[in-house]
Amino acid sequence: MDRLKNLSRASKDNLITYAMVIVAFVVMQALASMHAISSSMIGLLVPITAYICLAISLNLVVGISGELSLGHAGFMSVGAFTGLVAAHILAPMVANDGLRLMLSMVVAGGFAALAGVLVGIPVMRLQGDYLAIVTLAFGEIIKNLLNNLYVGFDGALHFSMKDTTSLGMNGGKVLINGPQGAVGIDKLSTFTAGFLLVLFTLFVVTNLVDSRSGRAIMAVRDNRIAAESVGIDTTKYRLMAFVVAAALAGMAGALYAMNFSSIVPKKFDFNTSILILVFVVLGGMGNIRGGIISAALLTILPEKLRFIGDFRMLIYAVVLICVMLFSNNAAVRMAIDGLRERFTRKDDDAALADDVKGGGAHA
Amino acid sequence: MGFITNLINGISLGSVYAIIALGYTMVYGIAKMLNFAHGDVIMVGGYICFIAMFNLGLPPIVAVLLSIVGCTCLGIVVERLAYKPLREAPSLAVLITAIGVSYFLQNSALLIWGADPKAFRSVVDLPSIKLFGGQLTVSPISIVTVLACVVIMVGLTLFTSRTKMGKAMRACSEDKGAAQLMGINVNTTISMVFAIGSGLAAIAGVLLCSTYPTLMPTTGSLPGIKAFTAAVIGGIGSIPGAALGGILLGIIEIFAKAYIGTQLADAIVFAVLIVVLLIRPAGLLGKEIHEKV
Amino acid sequence: MPRTEGTYKAQSERATGVTPQAEQAPQTQQEEPAHKGRQRTKMVAPPNNYLVPERDALLTPVLECRHLGIDFGGLKAVEDLNLMVGKTEIAGLIGPNGAGKTTVFNLLTKVYQPTRGTILLDGQDTAGMDTARVSREGIARTFQNIRLFDSLTVEDNVKIGLHNRVDCGMWSGIFRMPRYWLSEKEFHDRALELLDVFNMADNANDIAGSLPYGAQRRLEIVRALATGPKLLLLDEPAAGMNPVETEELMENIVKIRDDFQIAVLLIEHDMDLVMGICEGIVVLNFGKVIAKGTPEEIQANPQVVEAYLGKQD
Numbered sequence: 001m002d003r004l005k006n007l008s009r010a011s012k013d014n015l016i017t018y019a020m021v022i023v024a025f026v027v028m029q030a031l032a033s034m035h036a037i038s039s040s041m042i043g044l045l046v047p048i049t050a051y052i053c054l055a056i057s058l059n060l061v062v063g064i065s066g067e068l069s070l071g072h073a074g075f076m077s078v079g080a081f082t083g084l085v086a087a088h089i090l091a092p093m094v095a096n097d098g099l100r101l102m103l104s105m106v107v108a109g110g111f112a113a114l115a116g117v118l119v120g121i122p123v124m125r126l127q128g129d130y131l132a133i134v135t136l137a138f139g140e141i142i143k144n145l146l147n148n149l150y151v152g153f154d155g156a157l158h159f160s161m162k163d164t165t166s167l168g169m170n171g172g173k174v175l176i177n178g179p180q181g182a183v184g185i186d187k188l189s190t191f192t193a194g195f196l197l198v199l200f201t202l203f204v205v206t207n208l209v210d211s212r213s214g215r216a217i218m219a220v221r222d223n224r225i226a227a228e229s230v231g232i233d234t235t236k237y238r239l240m241a242f243v244v245a246a247a248l249a250g251m252a253g254a255l256y257a258m259n260f261s262s263i264v265p266k267k268f269d270f271n272t273s274i275l276i277l278v279f280v281v282l283g284g285m286g287n288i289r290g291g292i293i294s295a296a297l298l299t300i301l302p303e304k305l306r307f308i309g310d311f312r313m314l315i316y317a318v319v320l321i322c323v324m325l326f327s328n329n330a331a332v333r334m335a336i337d338g339l340r341e342r343f344t345r346k347d348d349d350a351a352l353a354d355d356v357k358g359g360g361a362h363a
Numbered sequence: 364m365g366f367i368t369n370l371i372n373g374i375s376l377g378s379v380y381a382i383i384a385l386g387y388t389m390v391y392g393i394a395k396m397l398n399f400a401h402g403d404v405i406m407v408g409g410y411i412c413f414i415a416m417f418n419l420g421l422p423p424i425v426a427v428l429l430s431i432v433g434c435t436c437l438g439i440v441v442e443r444l445a446y447k448p449l450r451e452a453p454s455l456a457v458l459i460t461a462i463g464v465s466y467f468l469q470n471s472a473l474l475i476w477g478a479d480p481k482a483f484r485s486v487v488d489l490p491s492i493k494l495f496g497g498q499l500t501v502s503p504i505s506i507v508t509v510l511a512c513v514v515i516m517v518g519l520t521l522f523t524s525r526t527k528m529g530k531a532m533r534a535c536s537e538d539k540g541a542a543q544l545m546g547i548n549v550n551t552t553i554s555m556v557f558a559i560g561s562g563l564a565a566i567a568g569v570l571l572c573s574t575y576p577t578l579m580p581t582t583g584s585l586p587g588i589k590a591f592t593a594a595v596i597g598g599i600g601s602i603p604g605a606a607l608g609g610i611l612l613g614i615i616e617i618f619a620k621a622y623i624g625t626q627l628a629d630a631i632v633f634a635v636l637i638v639v640l641l642i643r644p645a646g647l648l649g650k651e652i653h654e655k656v
Numbered sequence: 657m658p659r660t661e662g663t664y665k666a667q668s669e670r671a672t673g674v675t676p677q678a679e680q681a682p683q684t685q686q687e688e689p690a691h692k693g694r695q696r697t698k699m700v701a702p703p704n705n706y707l708v709p710e711r712d713a714l715l716t717p718v719l720e721c722r723h724l725g726i727d728f729g730g731l732k733a734v735e736d737l738n739l740m741v742g743k744t745e746i747a748g749l750i751g752p753n754g755a756g757k758t759t760v761f762n763l764l765t766k767v768y769q770p771t772r773g774t775i776l777l778d779g780q781d782t783a784g785m786d787t788a789r790v791s792r793e794g795i796a797r798t799f800q801n802i803r804l805f806d807s808l809t810v811e812d813n814v815k816i817g818l819h820n821r822v823d824c825g826m827w828s829g830i831f832r833m834p835r836y837w838l839s840e841k842e843f844h845d846r847a848l849e850l851l852d853v854f855n856m857a858d859n860a861n862d863i864a865g866s867l868p869y870g871a872q873r874r875l876e877i878v879r880a881l882a883t884g885p886k887l888l889l890l891d892e893p894a895a896g897m898n899p900v901e902t903e904e905l906m907e908n909i910v911k912i913r914d915d916f917q918i919a920v921l922l923i924e925h926d927m928d929l930v931m932g933i934c935e936g937i938v939v940l941n942f943g944k945v946i947a948k949g950t951p952e953e954i955q956a957n958p959q960v961v962e963a964y965l966g967k968q969d
Contacts, residue, residue, distance in 0.1 A: 137633035144630035211829025219816045226803035231791030317466035324460040328452035
């Protein structure tokens with residue numbers, strides 16, 4: 001009990017987040033076992049967990065490291081397709097589906113991290129809007145390259161950038177077929193696997209943030225020049241956040257892909273990157289729990305709006321604009337702050353006491 | 364001759380990119396925001412022109428003018444409703460709002476005009492020009508596109524350097540606070556920039572659809588992103604930079620399609636952007652700004 | 657380093673608080689003895705207009721700038737700056753607004769790369785180093801316009817200052833290895849110890865950006881100290897402080913020097929502070945050194961008075 005009291009505010013916050021994720025998982029599992037949720041909802045469970053992982057990992061870049069990345073879906077797709085290939089190759093060796101999925105995700109994370117390093121090194125030479133546009137460009141390049149990639153497996157891997165015939169296959173199976181993507185995927189992903197990946201992603205990101213490296217990342221975000229002046233290698237830590245996020249996005253990509261029987265590279269385009277960014281921004285940048293909630297709600301929302309047919313994406317757009325207007329307009333924010341003050345009077349008193357103390361030293 | 368045909372097509376496509384890029388670059392220069400909805404204004408411009416010409420049977424020149432007026436109004440309304448309340452907000456919030464506006468325009472178009480592509484007929488109804496005994500064919504729309512680009516460039520350059528409004532725009536892009544103290548109405552100036560940018564987008568939309576005659580709700584997105592890339596390559600905020608970047612990008616895209624492959628053309632366009640930014644972080648004609656310590 | 661007579665002359669003419677040898681320097685090589693073969697050259701001690709406290713005279717100076725200069729376009733923002741700071745000296749850098757004082761700090765910390773000249777930090781040339789490396793080699797600074805990590809706590813700000821003095825890699829951090837727990841304890845203990853210098857330990861959990869102005873300035877100094885510097889650069893540490901706070905700050909600067917045995921070079925407009933604690937003072941105007949000396953010498957220097965008040969007829 002004493003130990004719980006001594007925890008920092010950040011650690012308490014993280015514990016609440018873990019608890020929320022676990023409770024949500026248990027409730028959903030229970031509802032599913034009682035057949036209390038629709039089958040379309042059940043179909044959404046794995047994508048929701050994947051999007052949550054993507055939102056958490058992008059939060060590391062956008063919220064914690066303070067760089068706007070518009071190409072996160074690119075790393076997701078690298079993970080998705082390398083994960084699929086790994087799962088296929090591992091099939092005869094690993095009998096257990098869960099273990100095979102896990103190993104594939106590790107491979108996916110590794111390749112996505114590699115892509116993160118290759119993209120990150122040039123990207124980290126830039127800042128601000130220019131960095132954003134270059135991540136967008138890299139995302140599109142990755143999509144275009146995958147659109148031209150053919151991979152087959154007949155005991156050995158075959159690659160081509162032309163077509164399936166030039167793979168020179170000896171039987172076996174074409175795993176990635178250019179713009180047609182991958183078909184006949186082993187659907188290894190389960191809700192439980194997704195839940196575990198969410199926990200893992202949460203674990204990695206929150207622990208990284210609350211460590212020497214995480215502090216350095218946030219220092220660069222808050223004030224690059226001051227961070228340099230205390231001896232922090234700013235490029236190293238910006239790159240670290242970028243690559244860790246890429247690896248986690250790759251793992252989520254593998255989870256996402258193995259939930260469907262077929263998947264095309266076009267799925268991971270600019271719009272998907274933006275979708276993930278919207279989760280992060282609506283949840284509050286740097287606010288991991290907020291990102292989780294908004295990823296879940298915004299994935300369910302279009303589904304729940306299905307009854308209004310073609311209007312649903314229009315409503316989605318309007319909701320997005322209104323939320324941004326209301327949460328960022330000074331007048332609205334003041335009203336919200338006023339409400340918050342009313343509810344958190346106690347904390348304010350403590351803050352006031354501190355102010356008085358500070359003022360005492362001041363005089 | 365294939366080379367020259369490609370070059371002409373490249374310059375023509377590049378001129379369209381340049382006109383769109385001007386809208387991006389002017390808005391960025393003054394409001395410091397990436398207006399992601401700009402590409403969708405192009406699409407709206409295309410639809411207005413299409414409706415005016417084929418459903419109302421108006422002559423092309425009237426249809427184009429109607430399209431310009433429509434988009435100009437749209438630009439002003441969007442700025443007033445969605446961007447103006449966020450003038451003091453963090454740039455990321457404005458960006459997300461712009462993305463929301465982009466979704467909104469696309470889905471409105473989807474509801475109004477449907478998802479199936481419309482066959483757009485060129486607004487310039489003249490026969491192709493044949494040169495060198497028919498070996499080289501130049502479509503009149505290419506010539507009109509390039510001419511339009513040149514006229515717009517010269518016009519805008521004169522506008523920003525000679526007129527009072529143009530000077531106000533440049534003042535606002537340097538320092539909004541100081542401009543306000545000098546008696547410039549910053550809000551009017553920003554609205555003006557959106558109006559001009561959207562009007563240009565309408566022209567670009569008509570020209571684009573005349574060259575590539577399919578019109579869908581998503582017609583504007585990719586050209587929009589590429590034109591934005593062009594603006595960044597040229598140095599965002601710079602008017603000649605937008606023209607240079609646009610034409611360069613158009614030529615590269617057409618040549619990549621002709622000699623390397625359609626699938627990889629976009630990848631090459633974006634690779635050029637990355638290379639340019641790594642060599643010149645502020646774009647070809649952009650000014651680098653250092654943070655004061 | 658080869659030196660010509662011309663430079664000596666130029667230097668000694670510029671510098672007013674010069675040592676006696678320096679004034680004699682231009683008189684060398686007057687007599688020319690007729691001698692076969694080698695001309696007999698008169699050898700003298702090189703004129704040296706550096707001043708350091710007597711206690712530091714035999715130690716390697718913590719900082720030495722030789723002919724340091726930087727151009728911005730055509731403007732020579734700093735020109736031919738020669739400066740020496742002793743191992744435990746509290747030195748002042750003063751001058752009218754726009755004289756180039758902050759630019760000197762930016763040169764020393766490599767925020768700007770110098771166009772000309774050499775910077776020796778504890779005898780080591782810092783050419784080719786970047787800002788982060790210079791910090792690791794022992795220069796820490798504060799900023800005129802405060803640059804804290806605003807959204808982080810006071811304690812985290814100091815921990816970030818300690819970044820290069822306590823080690824814990826990324827993997828240890830993510831997977832909570834024993835190394836992580838040890839390092840976090842060390843971070844915490846040392847951060848609180850440093851905050852105690854300014855009696856700020858009670859504010860450890862406050863958000864840095866929400867502190868009152870004076871406290872933010874003090875926190876910046878603590879963060880700089882956390883990097884374990886040999887030389888502490890303070891850019892207008894008393895700006896925005898009231899006289900009582902300034903008095904306290906003066907005591908603290910001296911205490912820091914005494915406790916940590918480091919040198920302090922400060923830019924300040926508050927002359928009570930400068931004259932009260934600085935041992936040596938350099939006066940800068942239009943990017944050039946116009947005077948050096950003790951506070952007493954500087955106060956009596958007509959050129960300094962002219963630079964601040966304009967020419968008096």
